[in-house]
Amino acid sequence: MESADLHSIPDSPGMPDVADVRPGGSADLARDEVLPTLSIPTSVRSVALTVLTVIAVTWALYAAQTLFIPLLVGIVISLVLSPVVEVLHRAHVPRPAGATVVIALLIAAIGGIGSQLSAPAADLADDLPRVARQVRQALMRTTVVRESPITNLQEAAEELTTAASAAPRDRSGAQPVRMVEPPTPLRYYVITGTGMAAQVLLVLFLVFFLLSAGDLYKRKFVKLAGPSLSRKKITVQIIDEVREQIGVYLRTLVLVSAIVGIVTWLAYLAVGMPNATVWGLLAAVANVVPYIGPTLVSGAASVMAFSQFGTVGQALLVGGIQIVITSLEGFVLTPHLMSRSARMNPVAMFVGLLFWGWLWGAWGVVLGVPLLMAIKVIADRVEDLQGVGELLGD
Secondary structure, eight states: OOSSOGGGSOOOTTOOOGGGGSTTSHHHHHHHHHSOOOOOOHHHHHHHHHHHHHHHHHHHHHHTHHHHHHHHHHHHHHHHHHHHHHHHHHTTOOHHHHHHHHHHHHHHHHHHHHHHHHHHHHHHHHHHHHHHHHHHHHHHHHOOOOOOHHHHHHHHHHHHHHHHHTOOOOTTOOOOOOOOOOOOOHHHHHHHHHHHHHHHHHHHHHHHHHHHHTTHHHHHHHHHTOSOHHHHHHHHHHHHHHHHHHHHHHHHHHHHHHHHHHHHHHHHHHTTOTTHHHHHHHHHHHTTSTTHHHHHHHHHHHHHHHHHHOOHHHHHHHHHHHHHHHHHIIIIIHHHHSOGGGOBOHHHHHHHHHHHHHHHTHHHHHHHHHHHHHHHHHHHHSGGGHHHHHHHBO
């Protein structure tokens, strides 16, 4: 038995062959087949990676908003002004000279409008304290206080607060401490104004360089797309469609906002609303922010009309005028001027505005629609993102 060859030993039932005991043999394969294993589906891993990527990108956009917001504002303004520069370029005007002329005209127009509206805006600001007092008095007259346990508790709390504030000094003779906030130092306003001026200057320089460059960056993106002809073609289509749709939207928005401002001004003049010019300008600017801007202007105009005329009917009339003008603009004028490819689902647009407003505040609400349009165009052209484009589409 001791001298017997190992190969002469018969195989026992259930025992693997000696050669199979080595790593990588059939014994290991059999063991792997017997032991249970846990495998994560590819779809689950893809969803997890997508969620992590979205979280990382959102955090980066929030952390670097001081970089992204001026950059996007400059791109948006350049898309609005680029057709004018193109017309000047076809007339043999160099792009840098055309960009300088267009930016100078824009600054002059904004300055002229601001100087013309400075006096009415100051009058409207002076009326705000009086309006607040009148509205508060009207609410006090119309509010009926009913006796209830909650009302009694509120009155008891007010009495305790009054008694505590009128308590005599303690035995040590110490006076109660009253916290007084120090006035805001002048350097705060200087620093804030300097920062805003620097951002405006950065945006103007960025607009100038983008208008002067023409299609330079388009050629660079096409070159970065790779040697494949199909990838180059898709890249060109995405860039052209983004520029076209956002440009159409912005130019339509400027035209429609101007119409809304003029109609609001004329309507408020007809009903005798004070500072109708300022309200027309506010309506035009607020129209840039869908849904939210016109609603705020309508509410503010109703409050001012109630303070001025003293009747609820006149206040409702003024607010209703703004709602009618905005409704006609949103359901008739804008869909007629806007191409169908540039339209988006109103629910998706509203949710997107909420997201960008939460991320970047007021600037996010202003830039939300152009960003959503760019995302929709890219999603329509990329196969893996077509579901996003379908959600955003009209």
